[in-house]
Each structure stands twice: as structure tokens, then as C-alpha cells.
Amino acid sequence: MAGELIYAFRVMRLPLLDAGGSPIGQIEDLVAIPGRPASRGQPAVAPRIVGFVASSQRRRIFVNANRVEELNSDGARLRSWDVDLNPFKPRPGEVLINAELIDRRIGTETVSDVGLLQAGDGRSTWWEIDKVRLSRRGGIGRRPTYRLADASELPGLFDSPTAMEAEAARLRDFHPAEVAAVVRKLPDAQRRQIAHAMDDERLADVLEELPEEEQIRIVEGLDRERLVGVFDEMEFDDLADLLGQMSHAQQERMLDVMDDEDEEVVRRLLSYEEGTAGGLMTPEVIILGPTATVAEALAEIRNPDWVVSIAAQVFVCQAPFKTPTGRFLGVVHMQRLLREPPAMEIRQIVDDCPTVLPDTSDAEVAEQLASYDLLAVAVCDAAGRLLGAVTVDDVIDRMLGTEWRKRHRPTRSTGSVTP
Known part of the structure; x- marks a missing residue:
């Protein structure tokens, strides 16, 4: 038509x-x-x-x-x-x-x-x-x-109650990095307004694309109920990075809004030194046991909530299947899964792969990813239990340094409000 x-x-x-x-x-x-x-x-x-x-x-x-x-x-x-x-x-x-x-x-x-x-x-x-x-x-x-x-x-027919609600709606289909570039140009008052107009999932995605100090300024203006919703949508590693830039008192206030399980995970991530595999890793990866089938593994990979670097492989471990797991056995890459029959157990196609310890330096992690052409490398403790994984995008973030998100990046024309 x-x-x-x-x-x-x-x-x-x-x-x-x-x-x-x-x-x-x-x-x-x-x-x-x-x-x-x-x-x-x-x-x-x-x-x-x-x-x-x-x-x-x-x-x-x-x-x-x-x-x-x-x-x-x-x-x-x-x-x-x-x-x-x-x-x-x-x-x-x-x-x-x-x-x-x-x-x-x-x-x-x-x-x-x-x-x-x-x-x-x-x-x-x-x-x-x-x-x-x-x-x-x-x-x-x-x-x-x-x-x-x-x-x-009829210009008022489609208007929102506030200009920031209209702006949030116009930015709906934009990549979070592009939305973050728009938000960074706004004065503090308008930043708080547009943050209020976004739903929890969208605001979490945008926060992860902002420099930590700017994340803090927005997060400090949220009430407890909103913090609970936004933190629930954020990746644990990004959440730990955010809290790592706060004072001890601020950290405790933020940790207090989380449930006990999430708080334990974030505290564990905060315990690792900056610039190490532990400080870079995410504990949320795809974990299955050795008797899981190819069909079950592909079903997990299809979940749209997984980022590309995590969905590229399944980490195979002994029970329990939540970090820290039982003994880490290896990985099965997505391409291999696509070549095998659905009923096959993944223990038959597990690849031996390099792992790193939590105190491995970020430079050594980058070398492992480059040497083995990996999108994610497993982080294991001395007992061989899987703690999480460091993805290539997090390593690139680290290599670019803390200032790269502050530099201007072009955005699509949005009709955005002008401060």
C-alpha cells in the first residue's frame, strides 16, 4: 500500500x-x-x-x-x-x-x-x-x-502530558547507545524527567551505556520502588561497575533495595579487584549439564534476552547449574550445535577450552580471547568451578578506557528536545 x-x-x-x-x-x-x-x-x-x-x-x-x-x-x-x-x-x-x-x-x-x-x-x-x-x-x-x-x-491530538514522555516515545526504537547520547546532552532536570518517562527495562539499557558518574546522578534521583525495578533489569556486571564508583554509604543504600540472592551476587563481584577477570566477568551465562540435549541447548540460545557474545556458546558443568557451579567441563559452540542431531547429548561434543582465574589481568584475558578466537572466556576458581565469563565486548570497553562514552557519537535524527 x-x-x-x-x-x-x-x-x-x-x-x-x-x-x-x-x-x-x-x-x-x-x-x-x-x-x-x-x-x-x-x-x-x-x-x-x-x-x-x-x-x-x-x-x-x-x-x-x-x-x-x-x-x-x-x-x-x-x-x-x-x-x-x-x-x-x-x-x-x-x-x-x-x-x-x-x-x-x-x-x-x-x-x-x-x-x-x-x-x-x-x-x-x-x-x-x-x-x-x-x-x-x-x-x-x-x-x-x-x-x-x-x-x-491538530498538533495537540497526539501530544503526551509532558515533553519528556514524548521524547521517550520517539526514542523507543533507537539503540540504547544512541539514546544515551541524547540523554547526555540534556540538563540534569530534563535527564530526571526522561528517566522517569522510560520503563524500567529501557532505563536499565540506557544506564549501561552512560559513564558511571552520569549513571550515579540519575540513579540517585530514583525512589526505592523504581530502583528495585531498574536494578532487576540491569546486568550484574554493569550493576557492580556502577556501585563500584559509589561511596560505601551509597553502596549499602543500593544493595539494600536488592533481594538477598542478587545482593550476594553483586557483593561477590565487588570483592574482585578492578582490572581483573573477576572484575570484568558476568555470572549470567548459559549453563547446562552434560546430559542436556542439543535441542535443549539451542532452545536456551534462542532466548532473545541473551546478548550475542553470551548466546554464542553453552557452558557445560556438573551440578549445580548456577554460578558458582560444579566442576566446569567445557563449552559447546553454537555452530557445532547447529550441525548435530537434536537428540544428541552435549557431553559428546564438549570442546576443551582455556579458562582464566578471577585474578587474571584484563590484558591476559584479552590475549586468551584473541588467541582462541572466542567471544567469551570462562572464569573458574582454583577448584575448577565456573564463576562466570568475560565477554569480548567487556574487554573492548576496558581497552577503550573510561572516557570513550563521554566522547560525542553521531545519532539518528530524532526531533529531540533541545536543552
């Missing part, structure tokens, strides 16, 4: 199709974010659709607009076969077209539909809200009248 106006009500009657064209759900609503008027030499940005709410397998799920390959009269067809079945959660700054916008009163008129127009920049495409269909009730015995208005004529 490129180049032609498509109405939201029409989209909300379409099936959600997998990459092969088979129906897997039904679209129920569209999720929009605010636009931005032209200002300071920047062009206006129209409100746009960032995704669709669909019912699938008795769940209401969110489908990112970037994952839709084609939208036509047959339905919304996905680019890939993967479907995120996590329940849909509305975020601050977003507007649900059907649930919140349709039937909204504007003076003597009522919003009855919105018209979408496909747009693009040569690299990607999206759907902008171009028109708003307004109806006016007729007199006794008269039919309602309708008119089409440009979305730009």
Missing part, C-alpha cells in the same frame, strides 16, 4: 501473518508516537506508527512496525518467523489509536479514523499519520457529516 492512504480501521481488521503468509493472529490496535513541529532549522516530524497490538495465542502482543515487511489487503506480513509473545505493555508518551484516539472529541467534532501514509528514507520504511477523519453529528433526521483534516492541523 505504498503511496496510498490506508485507514486505521482497515488495518485493525487485518490478520497478522508470519513470513510465509500464514495467519498467526489478528491486529487489534495501532501504537503511535507524537510528532514534532518545525523549529530551529529542523523540519517538522509527523506522528508515526511504531507498532501494532495483535492478539495471538490468546495473548495481546506488541509487533514492532520495523518487523512488518508488507501491509496490504491480505494482512500485515512479518519479515521473519520469530514472534515475541511477551504481553503488550503501553509505554508513556505512546497513543493507542483505537483505545485512546477514536471517538475523542475535538470541539464539535469527533475523531472517527486516521489515515496512514507510508514513508521512508531509502534504508527503512514507516507509516506516518497523515490525515484525521472527523465527524460531526447532524441534526434530527440528518446524517453525520465527515471531513478529512491534515494531522498537522
